[in-house]
Amino acid sequence: MGKPAILTVDDDPEVLQAIARDLRKQYGGEYRIVRADSGQAALEALEQLKLRNDTAALLLVDQRMPQISGVEFIEQAVQIFPKAKRVLLTAYADTEAAIRAINTAKLDYYLLKPWDPPEEKLYPVLDDLLEDWQASYRPDFDGxxxxxxxxxxxxxxxxxxxxxxxxxxxxxxxxxxxxxxxxxxxxxxxxxxxxxxxxxxxxxxxxxxxxxxxxxxGLQTQAEKPFYDLVIVGGGPAGLAAAVYGASEGLRTVMIEREAPGGQAGTSSRIENYLGFPSGLSGGDLARRAVTQARRFGVEILSPQEVKAIHQKDGYRSVTLTDGAEISAHAVILALGVWWRRLNVPGTEKLTGAGVYYGAAQSEAIACTDEDVYVVGGANSAGQGAMYFSKYARKVTMLVRGESLAKSMSQYLIDQIEETENIEVKAYHSVIEAKGDGSLEAVVIENSQTGEVETVPANSLFIFIGAVPYTDWLEGLVARDNRGFILTGPDLPQKQDRPQGWTLDREPYLLETNVPGIFAVGDVRHGSIKRVASGVGEGSICVQFVHRYLSDVL
Known part of the structure; x- marks a missing residue:
């Protein structure tokens, strides 16, 4: 947000120049002096100030102007900046109009021309008005x-x-x-x-x-160099940990994130079982701290940016971005994370983003104030989301397919949900249809035990039903299981006591894929434990395997 503006309007160029000069001399340090040679030009200037989120402190306007008078201008201008102080410049013959404007346009003051010397006839009046304006001024949100x-x-x-x-x-x-x-x-x-x-x-x-x-x-979306020691694809907890440890140990490191640093964990409203934070922290806080730490060690973070292909060339690994740019490196760590599993029932696809949401607790919760919210899912992410919504919504209903939350949710979350009065858990319930024309209006819920089907009004349905890996683009390069999770180390398929397609004399390292120099960590890896701390641990130790690989090839 820039300096508050003082707007002066006069159709006489010499008078306009003189008043602007006097205003700038006295107030130029604290205020921006804006001048206009007509009422219409002045209104357009005020609109531009509003669009820039700037503000007008004072309007100093000549009464006698063609097309629109000073009083008429002020009556329109206060619709844009109602708190701006209003001063009319008048000739002696216009004093009656100025006095009437005190009531009709809420005029604060009128000054007779000429105002020379300004030290006696102009500045004392404006000083009082601006001091009064400053006393009640509260800057708008600047962003x-x-x-x-x-x-x-x-x-x-x-x-x-x-x-x-x-x-x-x-x-x-x-x-x-x-x-x-x-x-x-x-x-x-x-x-x-x-x-x-x-x-x-x-x-x-x-x-x-x-x-x-x-x-x-001004977010960075392009790499500064063509070649790095380490490229990390994915910016969740595992990717961020790998970036911090890689850069802190001297590797030229770039991390490429498709949406936002923090990954799916970054959308979590509260993580309370992460070591070292007894009061818990949000996924956003964890991501912010990790990003700050990574950048302090010199990691380049490209976001939002996406990798669409990886190639091996002359012993190096080359990643191709969606905009066609290429980055080469000695080694690559795949920390792709996972994506929310889609609820495949009628109506959800067309209403996604219009009442049906995947995750999205932080961006949509306030909009649900005093409304009834439905949450689908029974794991930790669903529980964390429900707790967050309960601060705003009138009621939160959790729809769980199983008999209870105990199978897939941490006990601390179960206890919190049971103690929260406006959260109801409905076991054996699932959504079988979403209804609405343009936005969600109702959901159809089925009780799998009784077969009862119920249609309830709903504006917001939040879905947390597990996750799937986004790895189809790696087809033909790295080995994956039948669900798309990346195979590493001892989990790689064997052929004659060797990993299939493996060309080196040594065995693949613990977190190495079937392609030497390409590693996988975090939720995208087959057999990984789907917890934030586990992802951080894998990202950290993977850097040691990268160093071993580099010592073999360099």
């Missing part, structure tokens, strides 16, 4: 503003991207906020092309992709 429709999948995507990348933003619902409607009008953007993203420097994007938002915010 990214997102204007959109709550039920728009595109709006949800941008909110989720900003939240997961720890970028503060303000959400304005076009259906509920007059300010949102005004900003769209000022921008002259098509209200059908939402979301509209406004940035602090005055830039704006209509219906942007996350990558466009990232570029506007």
């Amino acid at each position: 990214v503003r997102v204007i959109g429709d709550r039920w728009s999948p595109e709006s949800h995507q941008i909110k989720d991207f900003l939240a997961r990348n720890q970028i503060p933003y303000r959400w304005l619902d076009i259906e509920q906020s007059q300010e949102a409607q005004n900003l769209v009008d000022y921008s002259h953007e098509n209200p059908e092309e939402m979301p509209l993203v406004l940035f602090g420097d005055g830039a704006r994007l209509s219906q942007p992709t996350p990558r466009q938002v990232a570029d506007q915010l």
